[in-house]
Amino acid sequence: FQIKQKNVEERAIKEAATSVNGFAIRSSVWNKTLPSDRVAMNIRLNLEYDRDFFEKDESDWKTYVWYENKCGLTKLRDNDPESKPELMPGQVNHLWLRIAIKDKNPEEAVERCAHVTQIYFFETIIKFLRLLRVMSFC
Secondary structure, eight states: OOBOOHHHHHHHHHHHHHHTTTEEEEEOGGGGTSOTTOEEEEEEEOTTOOSSOSOOOGGGOEEEEEOSSOEEEBSOOTTOTTOOSSBOTTOOOBSSHHHHTGGGSOHHHHHHHHOOTTHHHHHHHHHHHHHHTTTSBO
């Protein structure tokens, strides 16, 4: 296996930590197949802070890929072995996740990602994700 580049992993960790205010995040099977300069995560809207989802619709989960200096919504789907790591039609990469999710999600969820008032909470999540190295391996 190959370990992800530290700067890309760190960027994905920080974006994941600030996104938990409005989104659920889980690992993607595609993260293992991507080169070391990319990290893939699945994200879905979660305004109610649900821990488990009663609806098991995979289409609710969207796969975003992070690079050193950008991220974007891709065609990758965990349940589709033929999916490709290309951007979804009409999508472009953005500097920040909260910009990349802006057009496809409710304004409330996007605004929650911009709030950094719970900085201690975010720092705890960042430390936890760094400790587990969940986005490190490909």
